[in-house]
Amino acid sequence: MTKVKTTFFCQNCGAQSAKWIGKCPSCGEWNTYVEEVVEKPGKGPASRSGSRSGAAGARPRLISEIRNREEERFPSGNQELDRVLGGGIVPGALILVGGEPGIGKSTLMLQVALNIKNRKVLYISGEESELQIKMRAERLGLNQSDCYILTETRTDNIFHHIDEMQPQMLVIDSIQTLTTAQIESSAGSVSQIRECASEFQKYAKETGTPVFLIGHITKEGSLAGPKLLEHMVDTVLQFEGDHNHVYRILRSQKNRFGSTSELGIFEMRGDGLREVANPSEILLSSREDQLSGITVSATLEGMRPILIETQALISTAAYGTPQRSSTGFDVRRLNMLLAVLEKRCGFRLSVKDVFLNITGGIRVDDPAIDLGVICAVLSSNEDIAVNDKACFAAEVGLTGEVRPVTRIEQRIAEAEKLGFEEIFVSKFSLKGIDAQKYSIKIHPVSRVDQVFTLLFG
Numbered sequence: 001m002t003k004v005k006t007t008f009f010c011q012n013c014g015a016q017s018a019k020w021i022g023k024c025p026s027c028g029e030w031n032t033y034v035e036e037v038v039e040k041p042g043k044g045p046a047s048r049s050g051s052r053s054g055a056a057g058a059r060p061r062l063i064s065e066i067r068n069r070e071e072e073r074f075p076s077g078n079q080e081l082d083r084v085l086g087g088g089i090v091p092g093a094l095i096l097v098g099g100e101p102g103i104g105k106s107t108l109m110l111q112v113a114l115n116i117k118n119r120k121v122l123y124i125s126g127e128e129s130e131l132q133i134k135m136r137a138e139r140l141g142l143n144q145s146d147c148y149i150l151t152e153t154r155t156d157n158i159f160h161h162i163d164e165m166q167p168q169m170l171v172i173d174s175i176q177t178l179t180t181a182q183i184e185s186s187a188g189s190v191s192q193i194r195e196c197a198s199e200f201q202k203y204a205k206e207t208g209t210p211v212f213l214i215g216h217i218t219k220e221g222s223l224a225g226p227k228l229l230e231h232m233v234d235t236v237l238q239f240e241g242d243h244n245h246v247y248r249i250l251r252s253q254k255n256r257f258g259s260t261s262e263l264g265i266f267e268m269r270g271d272g273l274r275e276v277a278n279p280s281e282i283l284l285s286s287r288e289d290q291l292s293g294i295t296v297s298a299t300l301e302g303m304r305p306i307l308i309e310t311q312a313l314i315s316t317a318a319y320g321t322p323q324r325s326s327t328g329f330d331v332r333r334l335n336m337l338l339a340v341l342e343k344r345c346g347f348r349l350s351v352k353d354v355f356l357n358i359t360g361g362i363r364v365d366d367p368a369i370d371l372g373v374i375c376a377v378l379s380s381n382e383d384i385a386v387n388d389k390a391c392f393a394a395e396v397g398l399t400g401e402v403r404p405v406t407r408i409e410q411r412i413a414e415a416e417k418l419g420f421e422e423i424f425v426s427k428f429s430l431k432g433i434d435a436q437k438y439s440i441k442i443h444p445v446s447r448v449d450q451v452f453t454l455l456f457g
Contacts, residue, residue, distance in 0.1 A: 005037075006035050006036070006037055007035070007036060007191075008020050008021070008033045008034065008035050008036070009033065009034060009036055009189070009190040009191060010024045010026060010027065010029070010032045010033055010190070011032045011033075011034055011189070011190060012024065012027050012029045012032045013026050013027035013029075013032075014190045014194070014228055014229075015027070017033060020033050020035070021033050034189065034190075036183075036184075036185040036189055036190070036191050037183075037184040037185060072090075072091065073085075073086075073087050073088030073089060073090055073257075074088055074089055074091075074119070075088050075089075076088065076089050076112050076115070076116060077112060077115030077116050077117065078108075078111065078112055078115065078275065079275055079277070080250065080264030080265065080266060080275045080276070081108075081112060081250065081264060083262050083264055083302075083304075084237060084250050084251070084252045084255075084258075084262050084263060084264045085235065085252070085255070085257070085258060086255060086257050086258015086259060086262070087258065089169070089210045090210065090234070090257045091208040091209070091210055092204050092205055092207070092208040092209065092210065093204065093210045093211075093234045093235060093256075093257065094197075094200065094201050094204045094205075094210075094211050094213065094232070094233045094234050094235075095210065095211070095212045095213065095233060095234065095235040095237065096175075096213045096215050096229065096230065096233040096235065096236050096237065097109065097212060097213065097214050097215065097237045097239060098214075098215045098216070098217050098236070098237070098238055098239065099217065099238065099239030099240065099241075100217060100241075101216070103239050103240070103241050103248065104239060104241070104248055104266070104268055104273055105173075105174075105214050105239050106125075106127075106128070106136075106173050106214065107136070107140070107268075107272055107273055108239065108250075108266070108273055109123075109171050109173065109212055109214060110123065110133065110136060110137065110140065110171075111140055111142065111272055111273060112171075112212075113145075113147045113169070113171050114137060114140065114142035114145040114147050115142065115145075116147075116169065119168040119169055120146065120148070120165065120166070120167045120168045120169075121146070121147045121148065121167060121168065121169045121170075121171065122147075122148045122150060122161075122162065122165065122167035122169070122170050122171070123147055123148065123149050123150070123171045123173070124150045124151075124152060124158055124170065124171065124172050124173065125149065125150070125151050125173045126151070126152070126153040126172075126173065126174065126177030126178055126187075127173060127174060127177055128151070128173070129151055130149055130151050133149050133151075134149075139270070139271065139272070140271060140272040141271055141272075148165065148167070153177050153178055153179055153187065154178075154179060154180075154181070155178055155179070155180045155181075155196055155199055156180070156181055158178075159199070159203070162203070167209065168209060169209065169210050169211075169212075170200070170204075170209060170210070170211040170212065171211075171212045171214070172200065172211065172212065172213045172214060173214045174213070174214040174215060174216060175193060175196060175197060175213045175214065175215050175229075176188040176193060176215065176216050178192070178196040179192055179196070180192065180195050180196050180199060182195055183195050193229060194228055194229065197213065197229055197232055197233070198232065200213065201232055201233070213233065215229070230253075230254065233254075234254075234255070234256045234257065235252065235254060235255045235256065235257065236252070236253040236254040236255075237250055237251070237252055237253070238250070238251045238252075238253050241268070241361075242361050245361055246267050246268045246269070247265060247266070247267055247268070247276070247282055247360070247361070248265070248266040248267070248268055248273065249263055249264070249265055249266075249362065250263060250264040250265075250266065251263050259302055259303075261301065261302040262301065262302035262303065262304070263301050263302065263304075265279045265282070267282075279301075279304070279306045280306055280307040280308075280414070280418055282360055283306065283307065283308045283309060283359055283360040283362070284296065284307060284308075284309050284359075284418075290385035290386075290387075290388055291385055292379045292380050292382070292383045292384055292385045292386075293311055293312045293313055293314070293376055293377075293379050293380030294309060294310070294311050294312075294376060294379070294385070294386065294388075295309070295310050295372040295373075295375045295376040295379065295386050295390070295392060296308070296309050296310070296372065296388075296390070296391050296392070296420070297310060297368065297369035297371070297372030297373075297391065297392045297393060298368065298391055298392070298393040298411035298412075298414055298415055298423070299364055299366040299368055299369055299393075299411075300366060300368070300406070300407060300410070300411070305407070305410045305411050305413070305414035306414075307391065307414060307415060307418060307420075308358060308359065308360065308362070308364060308369065309358075309359040309360075310329075310356065310357070310358060310359075310369065310372050310373055310376045311356070311357045311358075311359060311376065312354070312355065312356050312357075312373070312376035312377045312379070312380045313353075313354075313355040313356075313380055314349070314352050314353070314354055314355075314377060314380040314381040315352060315353045315355075316351075316352055316353070317351055317352055317353050318353075322350065322351060322352055322353050322354070323353040323354070323355070324338075324353075324354050325353075325354070325355045325356070326355075326356040326357075327356070327357045327358060328357065328358025328360075328361070328362060328363045328364060329356055329358055329363075329364060329369075329373065330365070333367075333370075334354070334356055334373065336398070337370060337373055337374055337377070337396060338350075338354060338377070340374075340396060340397075340398060340399075340400055340448065341374060341377065341378070341448070343400075344399065344400030344448065344449070345400065345448055345449050345452065347378070347381065349377070349381065352381070354377065356373065356376070356377075366405075367395040367405065368393050368394065368395060368405040368411070369392070370394065370395045370396040371392040371393070371394040371395070371396055371402060371424060371448075371451065372391075372392035372393075374396055374448060374451075375392060375424075375451065375455060378452060378455075378456070379455075379456075382456060384455075384456050386455060387421075387422070387455075389419070389420050389421040389422065390420065390421070390422050390423070390424065390455075391415040391420045391422070391423040391424070392423070392424045392425075393405060393408060393411045393412070393415075393423060393424070393425050393429075394424065394425050394426045394429070394445070395426075396448060400447055400448045400449065401446060401447055401448075402426045402427075402445050402446055402447060402448065402450075402451065403426055403428070404425075404426040404428040404429035405425075405426070405429065408425055408429040408430070408433065409433060411423075411425075412425070412438055412440060412442065413438070415440060416438055416439060416440040420440060421440060421441060422440060422441040422442070422443060423440055423441070423442055423443065424443045424445055424451055424454070425442060425443070425444060425445070426444070426445065426446065427444030427445060427446050428446075429444075430442070430444055
């Protein structure tokens with residue numbers, strides 16, 4: 001009889017211990033260790049994960065002997081998802097999609113599964129019944145599809161059906177609901193998640209079948225399960241959004257086949273998720289009157305230029321100690337820009353409350369919006385509105401100089417496409433660029449006080 005071994009696992013980070021520990025030495029969380037039974041397989045029929053481990057028969061090879069070949073991607077039928085993945089789905093890729101409950105993970109993956117053409121897709125659900133998935137497909141208007149639905153949680157039964165139908169893409173909803181016979185613990189435990197993900201990883205690599213894993217997240221916002229899960233997969237996608245807004249953002253936190261700086265934007269509607277091809281339409285608010293404290297900046301998310309609106313409010317400190325509050329922008333960088341205005345330009349902002357907001361609910365790390373932030377602050381402080389057809393794209397240094405930013409031509413072209421009449425950029429950004437080919441008026445500036453003179457006189 002095979003000896004059964006019990007081990008304690010941290011349910012937060014996946015750390016392992018031979019005995020129970022109150023505080024996890026790895027992640028510092030309290031009371032997260034749970035005892036789980038690990039059954040070692042005997043000499044009988046090998047498990048699926050073990051039987052596939054030696055199938056490849058790899059041998060050491062010189063790096064010069066390895067032939068280069070392009071990864072043949074195929075489209076998912078969703079341009080925003082293809083953009084985040086780096087151009088399409090790579091055969092044999094293991095992709096983890098995480099997000100809060102009700103944010104739209106299952107809707108997104110069901111839309112992708114139903115939209116893929118000329119490929120046999122198997123959608124495996126451990127959370128919903130076949131009738132629920134059928135009703136969702138009808139709501140999406142994609143009922144006439146070749147996608148197969150399987151409601152099962154045991155990996156042995158899942159791989160039995162996979163061997164029978166040989167699908168060309170798998171969607172698992174979700175990895176926390178699956179269980180394997182190799183581990184004697186409940187579904188969602190660290191060891192179950194790790195072993196189930198390992199089985200699908202071996203299947204994806206050996207057969208060249210792309211596998212999408214939908215994962216839950218913890219209350220802190222990180223993916224549930226062991227951290228090892230994120231290391232095992234090829235791509236980690238985070239689906240974000242606010243339940244009070246209809247827009248959703250898909251970010252790539254890890255991607256072995258592309259960039260991690262791309263993002264996809266969707267609009268949640270009654271008939272599913274709509275792709276937002278022009279993100280600037282949701283980040284620029286429509287207003288009839290020109291108000292002070294509002295500017296528009298040209299930023300980049302990956303290779304995509306986006307125009308975002310910055311709102312600033314400057315008021316007298318009512319309680320003696322000035323407040324500094326920022327939403328969507330680093331508050332430490334805001335303090336630095338305010339210090340530049342006070343030291344280099346002579347504005348007394350240290351005795352005033354400063355509130356800054358990036359509209360649309362997104363967070364921006366691009367330093368190219370520095371100039372837009374400063375102009376929004378000055379506009380609110382002077383109570384003079386900035387021309388709503390003006391745009392900004394430049395970084396601001398500690399000495400008050402306006403510094404150049406990358407891909408300035410794309411930023412100028414995006415502002416021109418959206419109907420802006422003038423754009424303020426660093427004069428050092430225009431080296432080797434023919435400004436005459438643009439219909440938008442370009443203001444090359446070198447210092448912050450020069451921008452203030454051009455805007456407010």
